[in-house]
Amino acid sequence: MPTETAYAKINLALHVRARRDDGYHELETLFAFVDQGDLLSASTAETDQLNTVGEFGGQLTDPMDNIVAKALSVLPRSQGLEIVMEKNLPVAAGLGGGSADAGAVFRIVRELYGLPDDWQDRAAKLGADVPACVDSLTCIGRGTGTELGAIDSDLTGTPVLLVNPRVPLATGPVFTAWDGKDRGPMPTGSVSEIAMNGRNDLEGPALSLCPQIGDVLKALKASDAFLVRMSGSGATCFALFKDDASMCAASEEIAHHQPEWWQMQGKLR
Numbered sequence: 410m411p412t413e414t415a416y417a418k419i420n421l422a423l424h425v426r427a428r429r430d431d432g433y434h435e436l437e438t439l440f441a442f443v444d445q446g447d448l449l450s451a452s453t454a455e456t457d458q459l460n461t462v463g464e465f466g467g468q469l470t471d472p473m474d475n476i477v478a479k480a481l482s483v484l485p486r487s488q489g490l491e492i493v494m495e496k497n498l499p500v501a502a503g504l505g506g507g508s509a510d511a512g513a514v515f516r517i518v519r520e521l522y523g524l525p526d527d528w529q530d531r532a533a534k535l536g537a538d539v540p541a542c543v544d545s546l547t548c549i550g551r552g553t554g555t556e557l558g559a560i561d562s563d564l565t566g567t568p569v570l571l572v573n574p575r576v577p578l579a580t581g582p583v584f585t586a587w588d589g590k591d592r593g594p595m596p597t598g599s600v601s602e603i604a605m606n607g608r609n610d611l612e613g614p615a616l617s618l619c620p621q622i623g624d625v626l627k628a629l630k631a632s633d634a635f636l637v638r639m640s641g642s643g644a645t646c647f648a649l650f651k652d653d654a655s656m657c658a659a660s661e662e663i664a665h666h667q668p669e670w671w672q673m674q675g676k677l678r
Contacts, residue, residue: 410450410451410452410453411450411451411516411517411520411521412448412449412450412451413448413449413451413513413514413516413517414444414445414446414447414448414449414513415446415447415448415449415494415498415506415509415510415512415513415542416442416443416444416445416446416509416512416542416545416678417442417443417445417446417498417504417505417506417509417571417673417675418440418441418442418443418504418505418508418509418538418541418542418545418640418641419440419441419442419443419503419504419569419571419640419641419645419647420438420439420440420441420503420609420638420640420641421439421440421441421564421600421603421604421607421636421638422437422438422439422595422596422603422604422607422608422609423436423437423438423439423607423608423609423610423611423641424436424437424438424592424593424594424595424607424608424610425584425587425591425610425611426591426594427589427591428589429553433537433553434553434584434587435552435553436550436551436552436553436554437549437550437551437594437595438549438550438551438554438595439547439548439549439550439560439595439600439603439604439607440538440541440547440548440549440550440554441547441562441564441600441677441678442509442542442545442546442547442677442678443569443571443673443675443676443677443678444675444676444677444678445497445673445674445675446497446498446504446506446509447463447494447495447496447497447498447506447509447510447513448463448494448495448497449477449492449493449494449495449510449513449514449517450492450493451490451491451492451493451517451521452490452491453488453489453490453491454488454489454490454491455489456489457478457481457482457489457490457491457492458489458490458491458492459475459477459478459481459491459492459494460491460492460493460494461494461496462493462494462495462496463494463495463496463497464496464497465496465497465498465499465500466494466495466496468496468500469496469500475507475510476507476508476510476511476535476536476539477492477494477507477510477511477514479511479535480510480511480514480515480532480535480539481514481518483531483534483535484514484515484518484522484524484525484528484531485522485525486518486521486522487522490517490518490521492514492517494510497673498673499573499575499577499645499671500577501577501578501579501580502573502577502578502643502644502645503578503580503615503639503640503641503642503643503644503645504571504640504641504645505538505541505542505641507536508535508536508537508538508539508541508542509538509542509545511532511535511536511539511542512532512539512541512542512543512544512545513542515528515532515539515543516543528543529543529555532555533555537550537553537554537555538554540555540557541554541555541557545678546559546562546678547560547562547564547565547600547677547678548560549595560600561600562600562677563599563600563601564600564601564604564649564677565677565678566676566677567649567650567676567677568649568650568651568652568653568655568656568674568675568676569647569648569649569650569656569674569675569676569677570629570634570647570648570650570656570659570660570672570673570674571640571645571646571647571671571672571673571674571675572625572628572629572645572646572647572648572663572670572671572672573625573644573645573646573670573671573672574619574621574622574624574625574644574667574670574671575669575670575671576619576621576644577644578615578618578619578642578643578644579642580641580642582618583611583614583615583618583642583643584611584614584642585614586614586615586617586618587610587611587614588613588614592608592610595607604636604649605636608638609638609639609640609641611639611641611642611643612638612639612643615639615642615643615644616643619643619644621644622639622643622644622646624667625644625646625670626639626646628662628663628666628667629646629647629648629659629663631662632648632650632655632658632659632662632663633650633651633655633658633659634648634649634650634655634659635649635650635651636648636649637649649677656674657674660672660674
């Protein structure tokens with residue numbers, strides 16, 4: 410039976426343009442995905458079941474009320490599925506962990522049964538990041554993040570270090586703290602050009618709610634990374650490196666000074 414990695418999502422750039430009447434925000438983002446994340450294994454069962462294990466598995470207090478169970482419920486199948494999810498990504502961390510898990514469920518169902526023609530609409534109703542997480546490839550997101558545009562990535566294979574201060578930060582309050590100022594559109598060009606010339610408009614609001622993010626950014630900027638930024642609504646930050654040796658050196662340095670912080674090493678897909 411299939412096993413899928415729920416690839417960690419990062420926002421190489423995230424430009425918030427306006428508040429919408431429906432409570433969401435109009436944004437432009439460059440999604441990218443790390444080749445590491447949660448692990449989901451599936452087997453057929455009489456009814457849908459979800460069992461969570463792993464470092465952060467205990468944080469999902471009601472497994473059948475989370476986004477993975479909801480993803481199962483919106484995808485028609487001839488059989489039930491039992492999912493065992495190894496939760497390696499922290500919860501409420503700006504890595505799209507739940508959305509990535511849902512995306513992995515869509516891939517599992519696609520492999521076993523195929524997906525309905527309207528799968529993108531079903532994914533979008535689960536969460537704004539879920540459609541991008543189904544294929545988990547670098548892409549442009551517009552609207553609420555569900556209007557996707559393909560883009561070839563010149564950063565595939567780039568070493569990336571994820572660091573989180575182990576402080577959960579819910580998305581809603583961060584968006585609420587955004588000051589409503591449109592600071593301009595996301596730049597155009599290659600993926601590396603957009604990343605280097607873009608920004609994350611939620612970094613300021615997130616810092617006001619979770620000042621530890623500033624400590625993580627400072628530690629990463631002291632390394633040999635060529636790009637350091639907060640991902641999504643935080644509190645996870647990422648650093649991109651030219652080579653594995655630089656990434657490993659940064660990881661060891663941070664682990665020495667801040668052993669309590671969560672880290673994950675990987676490469677961009």
